Amino acid sequence: MMKALLLVAHGSRRQQSNDEVDKIAETLKAHCIKEYHIIYSSFLELAETLIPDGIKKCVDDGAGSIVVLPYFLNSGRHVVKDVPSIVNAEKEKYPGVEFIISKHLGASDLMLDLLVSTANTAVNEFIQQD
Amino acid sequence: MMKALLLVAHGSRRQQSNDEVDKIAETLKAHCIKEYHIIYSSFLELAETLIPDGIKKCVDDGAGSIVVLPYFLNSGRHVVKDVPSIVNAEKEKYPGVEFIISKHLGASDLMLDLLVSTANTAVNEFIQQD
Numbered sequence: 001m002m003k004a005l006l007l008v009a010h011g012s013r014r015q016q017s018n019d020e021v022d023k024i025a026e027t028l029k030a031h032c033i034k035e036y037h038i039i040y041s042s043f044l045e046l047a048e049t050l051i052p053d054g055i056k057k058c059v060d061d062g063a064g065s066i067v068v069l070p071y072f073l074n075s076g077r078h079v080v081k082d083v084p085s086i087v088n089a090e091k092e093k094y095p096g097v098e099f100i101i102s103k104h105l106g107a108s109d110l111m112l113d114l115l116v117s118t119a120n121t122a123v124n125e126f127i128q129q130d
Numbered sequence: 131m132m133k134a135l136l137l138v139a140h141g142s143r144r145q146q147s148n149d150e151v152d153k154i155a156e157t158l159k160a161h162c163i164k165e166y167h168i169i170y171s172s173f174l175e176l177a178e179t180l181i182p183d184g185i186k187k188c189v190d191d192g193a194g195s196i197v198v199l200p201y202f203l204n205s206g207r208h209v210v211k212d213v214p215s216i217v218n219a220e221k222e223k224y225p226g227v228e229f230i231i232s233k234h235l236g237a238s239d240l241m242l243d244l245l246v247s248t249a250n251t252a253v254n255e256f257i258q259q260d
Contacts (some may be wrong), residue, residue, distance in 0.1 A: 005249055009203070017204040020236055024245070031242045035250070067249045073139075073203060073235075074147040102252030105203075106150060110244045112161045115154070117240050119135055119197045120165070122232030 004038035004063035006054050008083055009071040011043030018047040021071060038063050044078055044086070051083070055090045065098040072104040079104045134168035134193035136184050138213055139201040141173030148177040151201060168193050174208055174216070181213070185220045195228040202234040209234045 005028070009021040025041035032039075038061045042054025049057070051068075058066050068087050070079045084101055091099050105111060135158070139151040155171035162169075168191045172184025179187065181198075188196050198217050200209045214231055221229050235241060 005245075007245070012204065012206065014206055017206050020204050024236065024241065028242055028245060032246045035246065067252055069245060069249050069252075071203060071245075073201060074142065074150050076142065076144055076147050098256075100252050100256045102248050105244060105248060106154065108244055108248045108251070110240070110247050111154065112158055114235060114238055114240045114244050115135075115137070115158060115199060115201075116162045116165065118232050118235060118238045119199050121238070122197055122199075122230050126228075126230045 001064035002037045002062045003035065004040070004058035004061070004066045005032070005036040006051075006058055006066055006068050007039070007041045007071050008051055008054070008068055009041065009043055009047075010078060011045045011047035013046055015047075018043065024071075036067070044082055051086045052090050055087070055094070059094050059097055063097060065100065068099065068101045070102070070104045073106040075104055075107065131194035132167045132192045133165065134170070134188035134191070134196045135162070135166040136181075136188055136196055136198050137169070137171045137201050138181055138184070138198055139171065139173055139177075140208060141175045141177035143176055145177075148173065154201075166197070167191075174212055181216045182220050185217070185224070189224050189227055193227060195230065198229065198231045200232070200234045203236040205234055205237070 007025050022041045025039055029039045038058050040054050040057050042049045042051045070083050072079050137155045152171045155169050159169045168188050170184050170187050172179045172181045200213050202209050
């Protein structure tokens, strides 16, 4: 079964922020092609591709299972209500497809490592500048 | 020299989101006490502790070096302009203290691992539910 990973970010009026999300999805493709055969980015609002279109792209590419990954740091209303509500509405259209909504990023154990690593990188670059 | 890590999040009207940030800073304390002796969370706006107060707490605790870590996914105006501008203004008050502003989280290589790990955890939990 073809597995898809759909990154869902909030979407910004600032195109550069949306481009950053698209670029992360692109980089992710090379990073986990063995685990997820199809990877797209999508947005809750303000930017293209919107979530329903992102889901359609995954299904059109042959996904039998779609992991929806909220690219959010906190468990606000968007993560708790808006994203699940949109995904559940789309789910009705594709009865043969499995949908899994993952936790948001701030809930991951790896977040601690990411924080320390980001700080350490800054310190090392600062020392090298001296 | 005592090293401090100051997490800087946006701040939300929703107290639960701010509590999540405070909790991450708390957990981080146990996680990297050898590298950073002092760890606090702070907020750009809408929530206590604000950045200047967070910096003051680090200095009062004896920090000789403060790594300011923007808890943001994208390099928007807050990361590029607002946080550096506030930190630079505070820097003037503490001439003996070294200030390092790290990149935002979305710029880290570890972000890819965090994304895949978050997705995989969701898939495993989904399988176990079946």
